[in-house]
Amino acid sequence: MIVCSCSMISAKDIAEAVSTLRTKDPFVVLTPGLIYRTLGKRPSCGSCLPLIAQLMVGYDEQGPSSAASLPRHSPNERQD
Numbered sequence: 001m002i003v004c005s006c007s008m009i010s011a012k013d014i015a016e017a018v019s020t021l022r023t024k025d026p027f028v029v030l031t032p033g034l035i036y037r038t039l040g041k042r043p044s045c046g047s048c049l050p051l052i053a054q055l056m057v058g059y060d061e062q063g064p065s066s067a068a069s070l071p072r073h074s075p076n077e078r079q080d
C-alpha cells in the first residue's frame with residue numbers, strides 16, 4: 001500500500017525504517033521526519049504525515065524492541 005504518493009513510500013517501507021531505526025538505537029525518538037530521512041526522501045505536500053505517524057507508532061508497538069517491551073522501571077527501583 002502506497003502511503004505517500006509524492007515520494008512513493010509504502011507501508012512496508014515505513015515498517016522497515018522503524019525496524020532499522022530501533023535496531024540501531026532502541027531509545028530513538030521516532031518522528032515522520034526521521035522516517036523520511038532514513039528512507040532518503042523528503043515530504044512534499046505533507047498530507048501523508050498523519051498516516052505515516054500512525055503507521056510508525058503501530059509498527060513500533062509491534063516490534064520486538066518496541067518501547068512497550070522496554071522495562072518501565074529502572075534496575076534500582078523496587079517493584080513490589
Ligand code: FES
Nearest residue numbers: 004006044046048
Ligand atoms: S503524500 Fe506524502 S508528501 Fe505528499
